[in-house]
Amino acid sequence: MIVGYGMAGSRLAAEIRHRDPQGERVAVTIAGAEYHNAYNRILLSNVIAGTMSPDAVHLHDATWAEANGIDLRLGTDVTAIDRAARTVALADGTSLTYDALVLATGSRAWIPPTEGLLDEDGLLAPGVVPFRTLEDCEAILAAARAGAPVAVLGGGLLGLEAARGLAGRGSLVTVVHPVGHVMERQLDPGAGGVLATSLAGHGIEFRLGRLAARYVPGDGLKLDDGSHVPADLVVVSAGVRAETGLAEAAGLTIDRGIVVDDSLRTNDPRVHAIGD
CATH class of the missing domain: 3.50.50.60 (FAD/NAD(P)-binding domain)
Known part of the structure; x- marks a missing residue:
């Protein structure tokens, strides 16, 4: 389960599928808060300038998830993590289970x-x-x-x-x-x-x-x-703050961002964090 479909979360999903093309070992679900497919945030200034279209900065097209056997849920907010039950609660009232959870929630x-x-x-x-x-x-x-x-x-x-x-x-x-x-x-x-x-x-x-x-x-x-x-x-454009609210509410260690070890694991070995 990957929470966040930005540059880090999308790259992780792509790398998992590169190593497991048929999804025989790892089933991947992504919950992304935005309604867009993943895009290159670094290029947004080019969209403002008019030198690139919004479509040109996307990292994946609309067919990518289905073609790679990935359960992609756009416009989906994760509201809570139950580490004991290994589930995440979604804003629509449903929940999803996970064996391994990756937080790629970025910054605001x-x-x-x-x-x-x-x-x-x-x-x-x-x-x-x-x-x-x-x-x-x-x-x-x-x-x-x-x-x-x-x-x-x-x-x-x-x-x-x-x-x-x-x-x-x-x-x-x-x-x-x-x-x-x-x-x-x-x-x-x-x-x-x-x-x-x-x-x-x-x-x-x-x-x-x-x-x-x-x-x-x-x-x-x-x-x-x-x-x-x-x-x-x-x-x-006065800076950003790491999105740590979900992790903090779940009892994960926070120090301006989500604290991880050299393997990107949090204080819960089943929960990792990547990106901003």
Whole structure:
């Protein structure tokens, strides 16, 4: 049983079938929360830029699972793990048994604690979209318009790729980043300055060393220095957090992620974890 049908979970399933083509030794079931077939997340910025179609980034087509004898369940959330009974509970009320369980649940986009980004129910406010999934790309492209202002929260690699792609589509993009230069994890201030200057040549503006203090839908962002960034759309690319809730609720050891040994086993020898 594999929980998660991203790059890691899909590659594991493919490798199992490569070693056991007829499924004589291992029966594989995959539960994937997204409704898409597995895709290459690294290429999502190309979808934003328009240089690749959504179909072009898929790792498997719609026939892959059936052709390989894999029970693939898309749009299926796993809500709980019963380690004693060796079952997983699904959101539709059913459950599945396992002999070996692999958690490939990845990460989720982190939403900064900026006032207004989330509504009273904890849901994303209108005009706020994270940049993490193929569905996010579809939402961003549906909302972005040529000539309309877009704010990108986060000046890391993914944020800059999203900004470049949207600028190429004609949006008026401003990147808001809390550090004094972009991509600080990879670049020193000098190199970050060179990159920002290059991107500014594509029409991208930067507010560096600034935090977004408040978001008002339809208006934009108020920054911590009192300045204003107009935005019909706010794209959030401020980092990720590991999806550990399912594992933690099952009593597995967590330390910012799921703790594994050199064989990728958790503290339960029948449960493994891979990926982010």
